[in-house]
Amino acid sequence: MGSIKIDDQRLDSASVASKLHWQTTNNSGYSILERPYGIHAPKRLIGIGAGATGICLAKFAEAIPNLSVQIYEKNSDISGTWWENKYPGCACDIPAHIYQFQWALNPNWSHYYVDAKEIFAYFKDVVEKHGLRKHFKLEHQVVGATWDEKEAKWEVEIEKADGERFTDWCDFLVNGSGLLNNWKWPDIKGLHSFQGKLTHSAAYDLGIELEGKRVAVFGAGSSGVQIVATIQSTVSHLYTWLRSPMWISNGFASRFAGPGGSNLKYSEELKQKWATDPVAHLRYVKMLDDELGKRFNFNMINTPEAKLAVDFSRKQMEEKLKSRPDLIEKMIPTKFGIGCRRPTPGPGYLEALVSPNVTTYVSEIREITPTGFIDSEGQHHEVDVIICATGFDTSFKPRFPIIGNDSRDLRDVWEKDLTSYFSVMIPSFPNYFTSLGPYSASNGSLLPSIEHGCHYILEIVSKAQRERIRHISPKADATAEFCAHSDLLLKRTVWNQECRSWFKNGTIDGLPRLYPGSRAHFVEVMQPRLAWKSRGQARRYHVTAPLEALNDNSRPYQQYATTSNQGAPPFDLRADLTFTRTLAPNASCSDQKPALKTERHAGGSQAQQGCAPVYPFLDSSF
DSSP, X not given: OTTSOTTOGGGOHHHXXXXXXXXXXXXXXXXXXXXXXXXXXXEEEEEEOSSHHHHHHHHHHTTSTTEEEEEEOSSSSSSTHHHHOOXXXXXXXXXXXXXXXXXXXXXXXXXXXXXXXXXXXXXHHHHHHTTXXXXXXXXXXXXXEEEETTTTEEEEEEEETTSOEXXXXXXXXXXXXXXXXXBOOOOOTTGGGOOSEEXXXXXXXXXXXXXXXXXXXXXXXXXXXXXXXXXXXXSSEEEEEOOSOOOEXXXXXXXXXXXXXOOOBOXXXXXXXXXHOHHHHHHHHHHXXXXXXXXXXXXXXXXXXXXXXXXXXXXXXXHHTTTOHHHHHHHXXXXXXXXXXXXXXXXXXXXXHTSTTEEEESSOOOEEOSSEEEOTTSOEEEOSEEEEOOOBOOSOOOSSOEEOGGGOBHHHHHHHOOOOBTTTBOTTOTXXXXXXXXXXXXXXXXXXXXXXXXXXXXXXHHHHHHXXXXXXXXXXXXXXXXXXXXXXXXXXXGGGSSOOBGGGTTBSSSXXXXXXXXXXXXXXXXXXXXXXXXXXXXXXXXXXXXXXXXXXXXSOGGGGOTTTTOSOOOEEEOOOEEEEEOOOTTOOXXXXXXXXXXEXXXXXXXXXXXXXXXXXXXXXXX
16 A cells, blocks of 8 residues: 555545545544555655765665655765775775675676775766666755754755755755765874975875875875875885874785785676676675674684784784884784774785885874975975875764754764764654764675665654654663663773774774674664564564574575674663654644553553554654
């Protein structure tokens, strides 16, 4: 019935009731809403950002009747971070065959790991093949959003490329603007006095010529590592800095990347085989996903796997840095394990640091001058180019005001305490959803987490359409329980050790805001708790049992890594959502204090108390 179009004459049950002289109102004034159950009411959803989340939303929403979708994107093209990042060596350190959508598997990846250009081309191809371009408005930046409690809608302010602003409205707002696109300049004295070429890795100037130039690279995260390894053989001299200890590792799932962890190039014969035999391709994808997933125990402190990973990486780094004992002492961590900071795969990076044309500092820079920089010992060095690979603002706080219930600004709420329910929903912000918010799964490929987040969001949206729910948000106590549970479990992980990490907003001793289990565990547990139960009854989720093995080719591959779901005990959470329904026309109930209530008990029976059904554990009103 949910597929019936909104203008179908069969929906006019009011006319049928009148024609057949059916009673529609009882003695208490209660009226039946003359709409067949299960019809999707017309709703509008706005998405912020046309990266992986926006593309997924656009695709999945097409399966939901009567849901219109508009995605606003600030850039001039889709794919988010893979359009923005164009610096030398920019690539994904996750194997390409598991950095793709489950519903758009690509058998034609050129290499085991691929660069930003190829990933951008993949996302563009997906959008074109699936006809999703119509959902996107490019060069439209969302600059504010305010919840209208009376209308139960979001008022969204958008700015076009020419500076013109306008307002749009929606029933549901999804923030998919991502973490890695709000870049920042480093705080270095005199930086903007430099008269040579100054650029940031996240807004890289492709017109800069590097061959034979003297180049300074600030930053030793993923982008800095890739830049140094890529340009070292091209430049005349390279200066770089190591601010804090870091583990340099092989690429993720490097066991299948080729000899010595090299970047395997796929043959045309193999690509053709996968194109004509999707089952064989899926088996390969599952094998790689399982390889990543089974390494989750590396993140758990004091485990044999964690010790093995540290010993292996230390020996590897010591061998490659043996000509620079000072770098070994400064660079190899002693206070935290692999994973406290996101592991940094760096083929060629350690070799570059000890090359004759590279000066690697283990001390802070003193100042930037118009022609170069002054090092910590007071020596001046002239350079032609400065590249700042100094990362992003990963504080989770939105870059524009998002105003929820009681005029609460999400920026202020998250300044005090980063909370969320499964990274997707936030108390007091009705009909508002985030992708990769606080407590999202971080290990392995992010695309499965994004996909399942979109499924979660749209399942709730669909339910709201079918059951005429005006607004919905997580309960504060259920959210607090989830966060407390996660924070306690995180103390068992390397993410909580003493290191400077963007998991902790660049601090050393802050709380990591990650999901404490594996990605597959996150996917399994992250299901909308929409089964109605009476107050006080807990629903227990046994989620640590082993998942099915690799040979089940009928299911989405990410959920079937054989060992990747370990890491957290069963959840024991109360029903978690609060919502308000639309009142039936002509009903006599007050919006504020409904006179009639119906409580649905665990056995399915209803004890009538009055007007519209209320599920007390949801603190609901109708």
